Amino acid sequence: MLSTRPLLCALSLAASAYGYPGKLDDRATLGAASHFKATCHRIAATISKASEVFFPPSPQYAVDISHTYASSSEASACSVEPGSADDVSKILRIIGSTRTPFAVKGGGHTANPGFSSTRGVHISMIRFNNVTVGSGTVELGPGLTWDQVYAALDPTGVNVIGGRVPGVGVAGLTLGGGFSYKSNEYGLSVDNVVSYDLVLPNGTITSVTPNNTDLWFGLRGGMNNFGIVTKFVLKSYPQSNIWGGFMFYVPDQLDAVKNALVRYQQKQDVKASVAVVLNYASGQLTLGSFLFYDAPVPPQGLFDDFLAIPTTVQNVSTKSFTDLLLSLNQLTFGSSSNIRNYFSGVPVTQYSPAIFDAFVNETKFWGVYLASLDKNASVTVTLEPFDSGVFSHGSGSAFPPDRSQAIFPSVTGASWANASIDGIVASALRKEKATIHAIALAEGQNVSHAAVYVNYALFDTPLEDIYGQNVPRLRKIRAAIDPGDVMGLAGGFKF
Incomplete structure (x- = not known):
């Protein structure tokens, strides 16, 4: 997993493609820059000593605006680190x-340009980093990553329903739904939120619970449409050591891995989680699996098909939850100092042999094609089967819009270095998704309206493809909460 890196340059392509103003003439550019800078100084003069504003070339400014992927970063006029909800309120009012x-950044793991970056005021929530264990709950700050959360909880014997790989932020994952290793047992992250501390677009500070029917519905999967969250309170569960890790195989084991994945889907055990990873880079296909069981030892037979396949490297063992996550730092598909990245969600209801083969073929095809344009390019696919009752643990929410059937979210991703092929990469991911979708439909899978997982959705995914029949209600809630369209000044999927 890649570490966060300072921004090296602004992204002119992102400015025109993702809802930002197009190319401006010099006078307009200077005028906008002057306006943004004036707002920064006004914020600096208004906030308390708990908060701070940074300007380029300050090292902290570089940290604040940086993201896991260079394609997601943008040169803002300043960065602001609020240290209290009251200062967040002041900032939003200004x-x-x-x-x-403006932009609001939690962990900075988004692969969508402009979703947590801006040329205006960049708000970094890094100072909201408390982990507080209560009675059956844990309070989390939106500036945390899940690595930090699990490390803090490790000695306490409790855990929460959160992210699966290093670097993922608490805020983005939770506001987008939140698939977890423990989702088969307890549902998505949104199904385990007890309350949100929220600063509304007009600056009002409030607490949102199930009593706040509309806001509760909207925040659970609705991303940054309703204000800025300053605290998440999640249910906690006892946590013992777990069993799991990754396994990598030589490419001639494709059929064995396919058969293991197909057979695993018939074994319903809510403590288990599996993922299969395909990666094409440097002219070759890499094949791996990730196994998880929420106990020190899994039952016999559950993972035997995977364990019987000869490996090139593996680290499956009994370990702490934190050690499991840290072990994934060894996985560095497509890593480079100026890595760019897009994700695309490809929902299916089953990984049949034909669907598996299609994912393999698409990974190879687009891997070869993109590598012909950029030698640093790679394509990665993660196949993620879930229990049939994964959506049954919660009530109605913005995401998922339909809880009547399980959806396997599936994520395809591409990494590259040459910014001139950004559009080509996005087009490749769209075509790959369309190919898989057509095969799933031909098989009879009920995916005509299957929701794309918010945190996997490519930047131009239609709202209806993510939120389905919930879109009209979410637009109504947004209009009532934010009549001045303050949150529309920030990037992201907007109702």
Whole structure:
């Protein structure tokens, strides 16, 4: 997993493609820059000593605006690190009154340009980093990553339903739904939220619970449409050591892995989780699996098909939850100092042999094609089967829009270095998704309206493909909460 890196340059392509103003002439550019900078200084003069504003070339400014992927970063006029909900309120009021574009960054793991970056005021929630264990709950700050959360919880014997790989932020994952290794047992992250502390677009500070029917519905999967969350309170569960890790195989074991995945889907055990990873880079296909069981030892027979396949490297063993996550730092598909990345969600209801073969073929085809344009390019696919009752643990929420059947979210991703092929990469991911979708439909899978997982959705995914029949209600909630469209000044999927 890649570490966060400072921004090296602004992204001109992102400016025109993702809802930002197109190319401006010099006078307009200077005028906008002057306006943004004035807003920054106004914020600096208004906030308390708990918060701070940074300007380029400050090292902390570089840290604040950086993301896991270079394609997601943008040069803002300043960065702001609020240290209290009251200061978040002041900042939002100033931004709303001056109509200044802004961004809110939690962990910075998004692969969508402009979703947590801006040329205006960049708000970094890094100072909201508390992990507080209560009675059956854990309070989390939105500036945390899940690595930090699990490390803090490890000595306490409790855990929460959160992210699966290093570097993923608490805020983005939770506001987008939140698939977890423990989702088969307890549902998505949104199904385990007890309350949110929220600063509304007008600056009002409030707590959102199930009593706040509309906001509760909207925040659970609705991303950054309703204000800025300053605290998540999640249910906690006892946590023992777990069993799991990754296994890598030579490519001639494709059929064995396919058969293991197909057979595994018939074994319903809510403590188990499996993923199969395909990666094409440097002219070759890499094949791996990830196994998880929420106990120190899994039952006999559950993972035997995977364990029987000869490996090139593996680290499956009994370990702590934190050690499991840290072990994934060894996986560095497509890593480079200026890595760019897009994700695309490809929902299916089953990984049949034909669907598996299609994912393999698409990974190879697009891997070869993109490598012909950029030698640093790679394509990665993760296949993620879940229990049939994974959506039964919670009530109605923005995401998923339909809880009547399980959806396997599936993520395809591409990494590259040459910014000139950004559009080509996005097009490749769209075509790959369309190919898999057509095969799933031909098989009779009920995916005509299967929701794309928010945190896997490519930047131009239609709202209806993510939120389905919930879109009209979410638009109504957004209009009532934010009539001045303050949150529309920030990037992301907007209702």
